[in-house]
Amino acid sequence: MASSAPPPKFPNYLPSSTKKRSEFADLPSIAPAGRSRRPSTVVIAGINGHPQINGSGALRVAFQGAPGAYSEFAAKTACPACATVPCRAFADAIAAVERGRADRVILPVESTMEGTALRNYDLLLRHDLRIVQEINLFVHYCLLAMPGVRPAELRRVISHPMALAHCGRALAQLGLRREPVEDTAGAVEMLLSNHLLDTAAIASPRAAVLYGLDVLAHGLQDESWNVTRFLLLSRTTPGPPQKPDGGGAGLKTSLVIAHRGSSMIALLKVLSSFSKRNINLTKLEVINSSNEGEAPVMILDVRGRGSLRAFPHVLYVDFEGSMEDSQVKEAIDEISSFSVFVRILGCYAADPSIYDLQ
Numbered sequence: 001m002a003s004s005a006p007p008p009k010f011p012n013y014l015p016s017s018t019k020k021r022s023e024f025a026d027l028p029s030i031a032p033a034g035r036s037r038r039p040s041t042v043v044i045a046g047i048n049g050h051p052q053i054n055g056s057g058a059l060r061v062a063f064q065g066a067p068g069a070y071s072e073f074a075a076k077t078a079c080p081a082c083a084t085v086p087c088r089a090f091a092d093a094i095a096a097v098e099r100g101r102a103d104r105v106i107l108p109v110e111s112t113m114e115g116t117a118l119r120n121y122d123l124l125l126r127h128d129l130r131i132v133q134e135i136n137l138f139v140h141y142c143l144l145a146m147p148g149v150r151p152a153e154l155r156r157v158i159s160h161p162m163a164l165a166h167c168g169r170a171l172a173q174l175g176l177r178r179e180p181v182e183d184t185a186g187a188v189e190m191l192l193s194n195h196l197l198d199t200a201a202i203a204s205p206r207a208a209v210l211y212g213l214d215v216l217a218h219g220l221q222d223e224s225w226n227v228t229r230f231l232l233l234s235r236t237t238p239g240p241p242q243k244p245d246g247g248g249a250g251l252k253t254s255l256v257i258a259h260r261g262s263s264m265i266a267l268l269k270v271l272s273s274f275s276k277r278n279i280n281l282t283k284l285e286v287i288n289s290s291n292e293g294e295a296p297v298m299i300l301d302v303r304g305r306g307s308l309r310a311f312p313h314v315l316y317v318d319f320e321g322s323m324e325d326s327q328v329k330e331a332i333d334e335i336s337s338f339s340v341f342v343r344i345l346g347c348y349a350a351d352p353s354i355y356d357l358q
C-alpha cells in the first residue's frame, strides 16, 4: 500500500490529566452493569490469517478499552479467531498476560499523526514481554451521539487522548469542550450508560453500530493519512517468527539500547554498526532524559537479576532482519561492546500492509 506518511512528531500523546472513568467528577456515575448496553460478545471479521491456539480454546488477547475499541480491532486483525479480553488500563492488560489470564496483549505504540506513544513503550520496557507481531491500521474517527441528539445540542466531546489530538481542528471548529477518557469505546459506553445528551464521543463506525449510537460526522481526523501501529506482545517467544510471505524477507527486530555519556556519540556509533552491514532501520528514536530533569527511562533487565534499571539516554531502534542473520548478530555484538545495556524486544513479521478500519 502507499507509504507516504508525513514525518512523525514525537510528543507523548497521553496528557497527565487523562481522566479515569471513576474520576469524571461532573458525569453521573456509570450505570450498573445490567443497564449498560455493552455487548457481551463482539464478532469482528478478521482480515489476514495467522497462527492460532486451537483445541482447548482460542488465543486470548488483552487490550485496553471496552469492546469496540480500535485496539480490539487490531487484535482481531492480527488473530482473527482470538478471544479478546477488555481491560481498563494498559497496565491491567499487561498484568492479564503476566498472570496467565491472556496469552497476548496488544498496545498502540505510534501513529503517523502523533509519533511514538512513549508511555506505551515505557510499559513494554518495564515488563518481560516480547513483540511477536506488528499491525498497522488506518484509523477513521466518527463523532457519535445518543440517538436523536442534534449537533447544536452538543457542548463537549469525550474520547481517548490520541483521538482528541488527531481531531483537534475539527473539534475546534465545532467548539466542543474536550475531555479525555480511557478509550474510544469506553467513551461511547459512557454516553449510553449515563444517557448524556450534551456530549459526543469520538470512536469508530463499528462502535456506533455495536452500541446503537448515531454517527453525526465521519472522517473527523485532521489528516486523511492516519495510521496507528500496534504491537502484539507475548510472555514467551512462540517459536521462530513467521515471515509474512513465507519467503526470506519481511522480518523485523526491535532493540532498546542504553548508554552513558554523550547520546550523540552513541547514536553515531549505533548508526555506523547498522550502515556498514547494510541493515535498514525502520525506526530510530533518541530519548535523552538527563537534560530536562526528566525521570530516567526504566528498563527491566530480563537477563540479569530481573531488576529495573534506570538510564538517562536510550535509543529505540527497529530494523529489517532477525537474529538468524549473521550480519544482524554481528551488529548487535558490536553495539553491545560499547553500550551499557542492550535488550532485544522481539523479532517478528513486519506488517507489509495497512489494514483499513472503517
Ligand SMILES: O=C(O)C(=O)Cc1ccccc1
Pocket (backbone or CB within 6 Å): 064, 065, 068, 069, 070, 071, 072, 108, 139, 160, 162, 163, 182, 183, 184, 185, 228
Ligand atoms: O481507545 C481506543 O479505541 C484504542 O484502542 C486506543 C486508540 C485510540 C486511538 C487510535 C488508536 C488506538
